[in-house]
Amino acid sequence: MSTEDGAKAPIRRRERGERRMAQIVEAAAVVLVERGYENANTNLIAAQAGISPGSLYQFFRNKEEIARAVARNYAAIFAEALDQAFLIEIADLPVEAMVDRIVDTLIAVNVAHPALRTVFRGWDAPPGLAEAIRPLQEGIIDRVTMIVARRLPGLAEAERRVIATVTIEIFRGLVPLVLLSDTERRPVFTRELKRALTSYIAAAETDAALHVR
Amino acid sequence: MSTEDGAKAPIRRRERGERRMAQIVEAAAVVLVERGYENANTNLIAAQAGISPGSLYQFFRNKEEIARAVARNYAAIFAEALDQAFLIEIADLPVEAMVDRIVDTLIAVNVAHPALRTVFRGWDAPPGLAEAIRPLQEGIIDRVTMIVARRLPGLAEAERRVIATVTIEIFRGLVPLVLLSDTERRPVFTRELKRALTSYIAAAETDAALHVR
DNA sequence: GGTTTATGCGAGTCATAACTCGCAAAAGAG
DNA sequence: CTCTTTTGCGAGTTATGACTCGCATAAACC
Incomplete structure (x- = not known):
């Protein structure tokens, strides 16, 4: 429920974004699996995905939500x-x-x-x-x-x-x-x-x- | 082996100290078991043992060594x-x-x-x-x-x-x-x-x- | 008693890492 | 070609937590 749509801005155009999200989830899986949740840091996930740390938060509210998406x-x-x-x-x-x-x-x-x-x-x-x-x-x-x-x-x-x-x-x-x-x-x-x-x-x-x- | 005696100062008087160490290990076990290693913090372990955070380091070099003692x-x-x-x-x-x-x-x-x-x-x-x-x-x-x-x-x-x-x-x-x-x-x-x-x-x-x- | 060494403290230091912010570029929509 | 909205950045903010430091007390040894 909280993961499907944001509270205020429903974020319209999703075509490229969806791909980015998939790409982030894939990268996060790699990092999370090899370091565990606590030892994985968001900068590393961003690096693995080939994007900037700030861009992660365009799509996920926090680290936990990324992990949830992976799961x-x-x-x-x-x-x-x-x-x-x-x-x-x-x-x-x-x-x-x-x-x-x-x-x-x-x-x-x-x-x-x-x-x-x-x-x-x-x-x-x-x-x-x-x-x-x-x-x-x-x-x-x-x-x-x-x-x-x-x-x-x-x-x-x-x-x-x-x-x-x-x-x-x-x-x-x-x-x-x-x-x-x-x-x-x-x-x-x-x-x-x-x-x-x-x-x-x-x-x-x-x-x-x-x-x- | 590395846990038995320090490198430079062999620390002599051990009677009260040994008891304190046991007490710390016991407290650490409680905290570590209920929070996991990463989520357990040393201040909490100290609090659980009823001593000051600084005193932990009189007996253990770092958090990991405490965990090792528990194990x-x-x-x-x-x-x-x-x-x-x-x-x-x-x-x-x-x-x-x-x-x-x-x-x-x-x-x-x-x-x-x-x-x-x-x-x-x-x-x-x-x-x-x-x-x-x-x-x-x-x-x-x-x-x-x-x-x-x-x-x-x-x-x-x-x-x-x-x-x-x-x-x-x-x-x-x-x-x-x-x-x-x-x-x-x-x-x-x-x-x-x-x-x-x-x-x-x-x-x-x-x-x-x-x-x- | 005096000296030395272990024990005890807890405020402070420092590194780490999650997350923000202001601004730029690119992609529709008209 | 504009205007709006999403996407993208990366330096900066901030909280957290491991660990230190200077200083006090208590216990041995003389």
Whole structure:
């Protein structure tokens, strides 16, 4: 809401400006990712974008708003990847195949956009920013919960969410291992990531089947 | 080494001083954990310790050295917990019992010292500090690798380390879930944490048994 | 007691970095 | 070709916060 339009002057002509904003966001992402929010300074961002420090403030009210734009940008990229990974019919595949497809898709985005990880993890949060990410995370939990629901109809909703949450956290915990490893180790860790997810889900499913009987 | 004795003036009388240093470290931990390194200021640390800003520098050369002392302090606490959790004979227990004991011990320390998590995870690293933690992490990998070796003698060393690393990362990924949940959900997440570890280790073991034949 | 050394203070210094301001150039709109 | 509005600049302002300095007190050692 506060980011879409200024208070007094609605700023009309936006054609070149939009491009500049994109250019700034891109530059800011580079600087923010490699230095973190607190250690990144606006002069550096301006330099990276090839413009003057003053020009930054033509488009963004302050440093935090720049960071928010970066986060929003990557949130969009990631959301698209999620749409691709979580098609509904995927829940009907056997566990191995399902895990395979989802993991491959999500790893691919992270490889294509290395900044993704840093933006959503190791970032010292400009106070209101962590909460701007929250809805995205909730969305992921919802999707996974729906898949769990489809596979284990007998389970209580609360239990489903627990299983979904744990699955996601296993993934998030192991992703850095995959991304930070060199090209020869990467397939090994990817395989182990899949094994971890598969075995956990399988265990949860057999356990649930036993209890419901 | 550099922290034990100053360069020129070896500072003799240490009785009251040692207590002050401990007091400062304790105060610094509080401030650093709740604000992060960059957002914590030395005046606040001094205030929290109930002393003057100038007095900080009687004992520590700069802000980073204070942070290092905090990290060293918690590293010691954690190392002790590791000694307790990883007794050698634990490798001979069945998987469930082993996971049970290790997880319970480690969760207990983290509950007793909530700052532990923050110090080792969500912390914007004063540049040289991340590497000061590294040896501790290597130590953990070594211990787990040894257990894996005991349980799966037929496996190559490289494979063992991979399995150990993944196991640890699963743990680290799920610990926040346990620690940040309220008292009623905590046992649920603890159970799931154990399930995740148990199923992964079991899967790795059966898989290894098949391949080695 | 007298001397020395660690401890304690807090106002002041200094560097850093977010942000402003006045002014110039360029891009529509008429 | 004017007039308006957006874009662009970069030196200057200002707040913040790490760290110093000169000076007081308290504890050891003689």
